[in-house]
Amino acid sequence: MLKSNQPLNSSSPSGAPSRTRFLIELFLAFIVTRIPFISVPFKWLESYFHELSHALATVFSGGVVSHIALFPNGAGLCFSQGGWPMLIGFAGYFGAALWGYLIFMFATWPKGIRFSFAVLGGAVVLTILLWGRDLLTVAILVCLAVLFLLPLKLQQNRLLASFLRVMALMIVLNALASPMVLLGLEGQGDANMLASVSWLPAWFWVGVWLSTSAAMLFLCWRRVDGAALRRE
Numbered sequence: 001m002l003k004s005n006q007p008l009n010s011s012s013p014s015g016a017p018s019r020t021r022f023l024i025e026l027f028l029a030f031i032v033t034r035i036p037f038i039s040v041p042f043k044w045l046e047s048y049f050h051e052l053s054h055a056l057a058t059v060f061s062g063g064v065v066s067h068i069a070l071f072p073n074g075a076g077l078c079f080s081q082g083g084w085p086m087l088i089g090f091a092g093y094f095g096a097a098l099w100g101y102l103i104f105m106f107a108t109w110p111k112g113i114r115f116s117f118a119v120l121g122g123a124v125v126l127t128i129l130l131w132g133r134d135l136l137t138v139a140i141l142v143c144l145a146v147l148f149l150l151p152l153k154l155q156q157n158r159l160l161a162s163f164l165r166v167m168a169l170m171i172v173l174n175a176l177a178s179p180m181v182l183l184g185l186e187g188q189g190d191a192n193m194l195a196s197v198s199w200l201p202a203w204f205w206v207g208v209w210l211s212t213s214a215a216m217l218f219l220c221w222r223r224v225d226g227a228a229l230r231r232e
Contacts, residue, residue, distance in 0.1 A: 015108040015161060016227035022220075025162065029169035033177075041147060043074030044140050045167065046096050046174035048124070053095020054078035055131060057088045067133040070140045074174075089194045093179050093209040100171030101216040107164035108223060114152055116164065121148035169220065176213035179206045 017025065033039050047070055055065045055078050063083025070076045080088070106116035124145040132138040147167075151160055179191070191202035191209075198205075 015110040015113075016224050017108075017162070017165065019224055019228050021162075022165075022224040025166050026169050029166050029173055032166070033170050033173055040072070040074065041143055042167070042170045043174060044070060044144055045147075046100075046171050046178065047071075047074050047076040048127075048141070048144055049099040049171060050092045050096040050175075050178075051076040051078045052123075052127060053091040053099070054088055055080065056095070057091035058083040061087050063088070065131055068127065068131040068137060069134060070137045072136070072140075085197050086194060089190045089197070090205070090208075092190050093175055094212050096178075097172055097175040097209075097213040097216040100168045100175060101219055103171065104165055104168035104220045105223065107161045107168060108227075110161070113160045113164065117148050117152050117160065121145050121152075124148060169217075172213060172217050172220070176210065176217065179209040179213075 033042060051068045051070065055068060058065050058078070058080040061082075061084035064081050066079040066081070068076065068078050078092075103116070103120070106112065109116065124141055128138055128141045128145070132141055151163055154160055181189075189202075191205040194200070194205045195202040
């Protein structure tokens with residue numbers, strides 16, 4: 001029995017949505033990622049966090065990042081020298097899923113929704129300054145910065161939180177689907193690169209990425225389910 005009069009489809013005081021609202025947002029995220037043209041900016045999101053994760057892994061392991069390139073079809077490249085190849089190769093798909101989970105957690109922090117959008121938008125702007133070189137990449141990054149910064153003009157935190165959660169879920173869903181493409185590539189992609197330096201087959205790394213992305217999605221559900229149990 002519920003101890004409050006709060007409707008089932010609303011967000012809890014903690015900022016976590018109800019189970020019903022979460023499933024609706026997850027379904028919406030899934031549908032949007034499948035719609036031609038409309039899904040493109042959100043594919044850029046996953047690609048951006050994928051390449052950003054490669055770049056951060058490079059820097060943290062002692063390498064140097066030259067620049068990041070993003071393409072209209074959602075693909076991307078990180079140009080770098082040095083660093084630990086295994087960490088850099090693994091970081092892309094794992095990092096994208098982790099970013100999606102962290103953004104979802106930001107969206108359950110009611111007092112920090114606007115701060116979260118501002119930080120994410122600022123991170124994209126910083127990426128432009130540090131690693132944006134070609135006009136196409138800069139244009140895509142500007143679109144992503146607008147995607148994060150424009151909602152700050154909205155007044156309702158609840159709407160902002162829902163929008164941020166849907167974006168986070170789209171990032172996780174794209175991170176879950178993207179590694180499957182690698183199974184059809186011969187000698188290309190992060191999985192084949194890791195196979196060449198680890199002696200573990202490419203399908204093993206694809207399986208690890210699928211498992212970690214699924215785990216991030218499950219952790220999002222655990223956040224929602226835990227909040228719902230505390231309300232009951």
